[in-house]
Amino acid sequence: MIIVVWLTLVLILARLAVEIWLASLNRRHVLAHAHEMPEAFNGIIDEPTYKKSVAYTLAKGRFGNIEDTGSTAVLLVALFSGALPWAFHLFSHGLGLSAWVMAAFLFATGLAVSLPGWPFDWYAQFRLEQKFGFNTTTPKIWWSDRLKGLLLALVLGYPLLALILNLVQWTAPWWWLWAWAVVLAFQLLITLLAPVLILPLFNKFTPLPEGGLRERLLDLAKRTQFRARSIQLMDGSKRSRHSNAFFTGFGRFRKIVLFDTLVGQLTEPELEAVLAHEIGHFKKKHIPKMLGFSSVGSLVGFYLISVLARQEWFYRAFGFEPGNVAPALLLMGLLVGTVTFWFSPLIHWWLRRYEYEADAFAAQVMSGPQSLIGALRKLNEKNLSNLTPHPYYSGFYYSHPTLLEREQALAGKT
Ligand SMILES: [Zn+2]
Numbered sequence: 001m002i003i004v005v006w007l008t009l010v011l012i013l014a015r016l017a018v019e020i021w022l023a024s025l026n027r028r029h030v031l032a033h034a035h036e037m038p039e040a041f042n043g044i045i046d047e048p049t050y051k052k053s054v055a056y057t058l059a060k061g062r063f064g065n066i067e068d069t070g071s072t073a074v075l076l077v078a079l080f081s082g083a084l085p086w087a088f089h090l091f092s093h094g095l096g097l098s099a100w101v102m103a104a105f106l107f108a109t110g111l112a113v114s115l116p117g118w119p120f121d122w123y124a125q126f127r128l129e130q131k132f133g134f135n136t137t138t139p140k141i142w143w144s145d146r147l148k149g150l151l152l153a154l155v156l157g158y159p160l161l162a163l164i165l166n167l168v169q170w171t172a173p174w175w176w177l178w179a180w181a182v183v184l185a186f187q188l189l190i191t192l193l194a195p196v197l198i199l200p201l202f203n204k205f206t207p208l209p210e211g212g213l214r215e216r217l218l219d220l221a222k223r224t225q226f227r228a229r230s231i232q233l234m235d236g237s238k239r240s241r242h243s244n245a246f247f248t249g250f251g252r253f254r255k256i257v258l259f260d261t262l263v264g265q266l267t268e269p270e271l272e273a274v275l276a277h278e279i280g281h282f283k284k285k286h287i288p289k290m291l292g293f294s295s296v297g298s299l300v301g302f303y304l305i306s307v308l309a310r311q312e313w314f315y316r317a318f319g320f321e322p323g324n325v326a327p328a329l330l331l332m333g334l335l336v337g338t339v340t341f342w343f344s345p346l347i348h349w350w351l352r353r354y355e356y357e358a359d360a361f362a363a364q365v366m367s368g369p370q371s372l373i374g375a376l377r378k379l380n381e382k383n384l385s386n387l388t389p390h391p392y393y394s395g396f397y398y399s400h401p402t403l404l405e406r407e408q409a410l411a412g413k414t
Contacts, residue, residue, distance in 0.1 A: 004317040008079065008335065015341050016072045020065055022393050027061050029390035030054055038388060040404055045381045056132050057386040063128055067120045074116045078334060084109060085319040088327055099165035102326035106161050107154070109330060118146070129240065132384060137239045148201055160186055168325045176306035180299050191291065195249040205232045205257070213268050220272050224365055226279045236261050242383050247278040250287050265382050270375035273366050280361030286354045293350070297340075305332045344396060351399040356409050369410035376403055 037050045078084060091105040125142060129135040163182060168175045199205070208214045208231050217231055236244065236259030243261035248254065256278045263271065281287070308314045309328035320327040363369040380387065380403045387403060394402055401409070
């Protein structure tokens, strides 16, 4: 029993140590290139912007260290202070052990553990992003985003939790298989419906207005046999000056979304190249592939929970009485990040391969990589991206290859 506690403690602290170590590698790497812009970026960005991107990277790194330490402290307090068994006692003695009460217990503790992160989010938005000229969020928007997120979790997450807890009773000992199937179906439904039901709660989406740009993009869609009525403009400038484009959903509800900030920054051929990249993600079936991959992960996860939920020592190690599956689900929920963290280099390597595939597709349909390279350079410049991350750091965390990596890969395609 005591060994479980130690093992958990070691995993949590090792994660924090790796995070801080990677951050310090990255910091030193950035500082080593800070005084003089590396030759490779001549003509890509100017010296003042480069200096600003260095300052932004360093500020984010310092803040990241504080945030990582803070969230580790919260996790340790949650796991080892006895607060969770106390809360479980409160719920089960006051309200009983029904699935709806246990779901409420999971929801309430989940919320309580996430609350200490809010001041960090606030600081990141209204101090850090503000300082570097990115923030356009007002406190009112910030609070209404929180409220909407909470309501969504209540409407979607709470019934899902209750259903899973009921499945434990209805379908034991195979509940983990049922729970996995239900969660997978739920995920598919959300992916399908998010573009029409959830994203519009937070942003305004409008079809791209008539004009040269629309003509050009529709022509690209035709060339690549992509149904084009789903090219939408999003009011990203409502929250931030960062610019982006993404592809979401599948089937009838799929959408390609361009931030209004992006449209303001790029030329028409560059925007066309960005859209070609997004169509590349669609053509290469990246969303279904990612869903398939994550569903295998969650199947393993649910099976492991079902095994641990049968072990008395697992409950006792964290101060719970065995007998109800809710605390086991809670513990796994709290610890899932500590476990999946170690897989992030693999997952990100996988995601970066998708980016290269989408880039290659774009270069092919644009008959050359020039416009895509132009777009990537501007995106990196306008977003003050770190142009010189430590290879370990970017390898561990980056879902997209760095600018130089992408340019090199594209150069190989000509
Ligand atoms: Zn992409």
